Amino acid sequence: MAVLFGLTSTDLLPTAMSQSSPKLSTAESTPLRLGSGINFGNMLDAPNEGDWGLRVNTDWFARVKEAGFDHVRLPISWGYHTAKTSPYQIDAQFVRRVDTIVKACLDADLKLLINIHHDPNLNEQPAQNHDRFVAMWKQIAEHFRSLPNDRVAFELLNEPHDVFNEDAKLWNQWVVDSLNVIRKSNPNRTVVVGPIRFNSVDSLDTLELPQDDNLVVTVHYYLPFDFTHQGAPWTQPVKPTGIVWNANTASIAGGWRNESWDTKTVGTTNGLQAAFERGWAGVQLRAASSRPIPQALELQVDSKVALKISLVSGEQKVAKDVTTAPGEPLRVTFDAGVLGGSFDRIYLQNNTANETQPFIVKSLSLVYADRKESLLSTAGDAIRDDLAKAARWGQQHGRAIYLGEFGAYQEADMDSRARWTAAVRAAAESLQMDWAYWEFASGFGIFDPRTQQYRQPLLNALQP
Template sequence: MLRTLAGREGFVRIGGDMALGAGMNLGNALDAPPGSEHAVSPRGRYFDAIRDAGFDTVRLPVAWAWHAAEAAPYVVEEDFFRRVDRAVDAALARGLNVVLNVHHYHQLTDAPDEQAERFLALWRQIATRYADRPAPVHFELLNEPRAALTAERWNALLPRALAAVRESNPERTVLVGPAEMNDIHALPKLRLPDDPHLMATIHYYAPFPFTHQGAHWVEGSAPWLGTTWGGAADRGAVADDLALAAAWAADHGVPMFVGEFGAYERADPDSRARWTAWVRECAERLGLAWAYWEFGTDFGAYDRATDTWREPLRQALLPAR
């Protein structure tokens, strides 16, 4: 029996599919660069911790493109597929929903016309591999379309990717987000295919100078250090942003998943907990499922060194559990 939404208000069953409820991203794991010394191994005890804390869903970002041939038929390495199998099955064995995506496909976002056939081939393999998994496994076509993969190009490519999935999974729930890195304000440019088993997804990291202060990969982020968050104007901006996402979803008749939100570890801890709690609270009030970014690295809600939750973040995410 699915644990999804147990005791949580604001989430509803839509189109016969349970909304995803409260989720956790297992980031920097299956999406980590090959050989990364900072990669998180998707260990069974981490899925135990996620389940026991009271989360409903695990989002599994997967960098398939780093483990697939460059030439047709673009075969995914079997050893890598087995790693993903173990993570998917570990989540299912603990009664968790799974969102399985294509992550870090930089070649596609830089050169979508040249990479389109490879992208479609990856999805045919992924979809076929997991066609026998139960309905709690959801597919997310692409994390954060961006750069040369403009809204126009993405709107042309995503129906082809959905068709590739539908060859083997005619009723699997598939998540689709807008271009411009799944930004809320790009939703009006997204053109959803006519399909009754779709869910929309957005990511939320606003205000960026707060959530990414001091992030080493963001040029110019050092001067943002010391940025705090929590005033009435701050809260109002978040509430207004998420209301836009909820309104768009209602207008289009699809459930909405806030697939990522989080604040970098160098942010003021109290502000970080306040922001996290407010984003979660606003999302739930609007009936939006969500997944925190991320489990156990630089945005992490979990301290892997001590195998314990960082309590201010855990309480911000799951106050009633």
């Protein structure tokens, strides 16, 4: 393989103002099916391999193949090894290390997905880093151009967010510009691309793709977040532990995220149990995208609770003080003109200065003129509903959907992790989605690098 480590300024495409779309021969333009896979996370995506406690052991690829997986998603943070100024040269020693790992993966008869992973510069300062991003892809694509199209795919950028969340058109243009350079050397390579907001299912409608038959669309799934990320030290505030997951317990409905503060919420078979741990604590539900103002919000609680119920849009809020009666439905209406016709958050806030006894929200719905939308679901149904939404988008747009990440952090109990993992995997497969679990041997890992053995409950959940 010829290695291209640097570019001159004349090699770069026009900046993000360019509107040309890549076109390619369709003689071999059936997207690659990756099947079942595992992410080799916290290895090459660290600032330096080993910084996060793991280095790639090339013997692991054979273990992955023996366990029944079809591919490896290889997160690579090229940006930590790329010059900040033109010609944006990628470090040759790092490229050689990647080559060793790529060869080991393919020698183990696994398919491979190569991406650009963590790079805060790209998400926080895209205007200053557009040419650098394009230059990285020109080098990566040139370098790996001879790898077989039926074994290796590229993924443009892991979880675009930050500034891209504010301007989806900017990310859509980056997709076009990076594809332009990739298609010059890899006209028929399968390329994976995901939407903004960390590849959220609910952001798929913001994704506008160019005419290219060899694109696959990826989403990531970590809901309910308070279960999958309980105890994770990088979340602030750190989510409380002890959250158990069962498919038949109450859960926040698909399209909504639990961002409660100083409140412990637990799904039960009777509803969503909430405990305010201090005065003015609250349950906060955030919609993935703005929602129309309802005629009313309807709820039923199993005990008497003093609540301040609010609809919130940006910095604007409308609120009502209510006291529930045990077991009786309560309908709350709002003077919502100040919100401008839409909202994206709901607060159920403790309206006293004291900690409260746990109570159960048995039902919670938005009431519209023609429908009632429940904000609660069962945990299993919420997963299926969320992934089905992605599948419908894929059918409507003629794109295969790839579930590139899902996983539950090690602070959750193992039985719950296995149940949740099996439910997500089964839902994805029922919708004909290829998938890759996050991840192999770190905090979410299915493999213990100390004992060199699989964590059998998680492996069974993924390879039943």
